[in-house]
Amino acid sequence: MQYHIRKPWQLAQKLHTPEDVYVNRRWHRREFLRTLGLSAAGIGMGAHLIGCDTASDEEVLKSGKVEVPAALAERAPEPTEKEWEPAKDNSFGALHNPNFEYGRPETKEEDASRYTNFYEFSGSKNNYSRVGDFEPHPWKFEITGLCAKPRVFDIDDIYKMMPFEERDYRHRCVETWAMCVPWTGFALSELLKKVEPTAQAKFVGFQTFDVPNKKDEQAGLPTFAGPNMSSGYPWPYTEGLTIDEAMNELAFIATGIYGKPLAKQHGAPIRLVVPWKYGFKSCKSIVRITLTDKQPATFWNTLGPQEYGFTANVNPEVPHPRWSQATEWMLPSQATRYDTVIYNGYGDYVAKLYA
Ligand SMILES: Nc1nc2c(c(=O)[nH]1)N[C@H]1C(S)=C(S)[C@@H](COP(=O)(O)O)O[C@H]1N2
Numbered sequence: 001m002q003y004h005i006r007k008p009w010q011l012a013q014k015l016h017t018p019e020d021v022y023v024n025r026r027w028h029r030r031e032f033l034r035t036l037g038l039s040a041a042g043i044g045m046g047a048h049l050i051g052c053d054t055a056s057d058e059e060v061l062k063s064g065k066v067e068v069p070a071a072l073a074e075r076a077p078e079p080t081e082k083e084w085e086p087a088k089d090n091s092f093g094a095l096h097n098p099n100f101e102y103g104r105p106e107t108k109e110e111d112a113s114r115y116t117n118f119y120e121f122s123g124s125k126n127n128y129s130r131v132g133d134f135e136p137h138p139w140k141f142e143i144t145g146l147c148a149k150p151r152v153f154d155i156d157d158i159y160k161m162m163p164f165e166e167r168d169y170r171h172r173c174v175e176t177w178a179m180c181v182p183w184t185g186f187a188l189s190e191l192l193k194k195v196e197p198t199a200q201a202k203f204v205g206f207q208t209f210d211v212p213n214k215k216d217e218q219a220g221l222p223t224f225a226g227p228n229m230s231s232g233y234p235w236p237y238t239e240g241l242t243i244d245e246a247m248n249e250l251a252f253i254a255t256g257i258y259g260k261p262l263a264k265q266h267g268a269p270i271r272l273v274v275p276w277k278y279g280f281k282s283c284k285s286i287v288r289i290t291l292t293d294k295q296p297a298t299f300w301n302t303l304g305p306q307e308y309g310f311t312a313n314v315n316p317e318v319p320h321p322r323w324s325q326a327t328e329w330m331l332p333s334q335a336t337r338y339d340t341v342i343y344n345g346y347g348d349y350v351a352k353l354y355a
């Protein structure tokens, strides 16, 4: 039982901070270490997942864990007294942005990581048990199309160059499950600015890794044959936003979750997070971002245009053709239904985009 034992890099921020800097905080170092000891001794976690396989915590860790790249371990800044958030004891250095609140309890890490959608691996939710062969490091992705400075980015450079922060976001899947999780990353707009989109760029397309192919290999981009990619779906997985949606401050690129690098099943090493839209918009394990003047074809919209729109904003009043969207449930339990909120609660940020 190792779920709560953290690797040295996960402790870096605490242990590299002089004792006196955090002595008054809720997590005194000794107490912190004592907690780790307790966890190591084995705090049981109930197997109460619904609609998905259960596994030991160790199994989940082994299957979905990503070794932290050296560049990421090194980049943790020294926190100041004011900025440091004691509750986020496993942060790898990104400062917690207090401007985003769930309005609901945070989903437990073990619940979020054992119930994921990642169709490249499987159509069921237990992808954590199928991602073992996927290697998300080293990793490159390109930004191409209508921009002045198209380029290929190495994920290790991204760790060094971007303004990382942690944001607590709600997530709502079109299937009616929802979760509240802390993502580590940066605004998508900050990344797009690096390539200087031209005035002609009206849409932004996103693409996940494809099966091994010449085009990506020649561009130096990673490929991978996910076990479910022989099915008749329109691989690779694609998604898209308008340029205004992409430049909105909520649109986020995540490289971490719960203060750790993204587990493979969450879309390691880099994914999109668009919290006011249904979850399928949040494209995982990105290898290509394309600026275009036409609305790009997208995976679910191509498969079922009458069921999955391009815009796909969370809206309790627009039912899916096969079920209501008026309510939702929080991982891991369907026992309580919550009211769905228009734009998933983010109307203050994005309603203006659709006025
Ligand atoms: N490449 C890829 N990205 C994807 C998916 C997928 O199957 N493949 N599923 C989407 C769906 S339907 C949802 S709800 C979210 C789920 O994110 P999570 O599994 O990390 O919670 O990822 C989205 N991104």
Ligand SMILES: [Mo]
Pocket: 117, 172, 173, 174, 175, 278, 279, 280
């Ligand atoms: Mo979803």
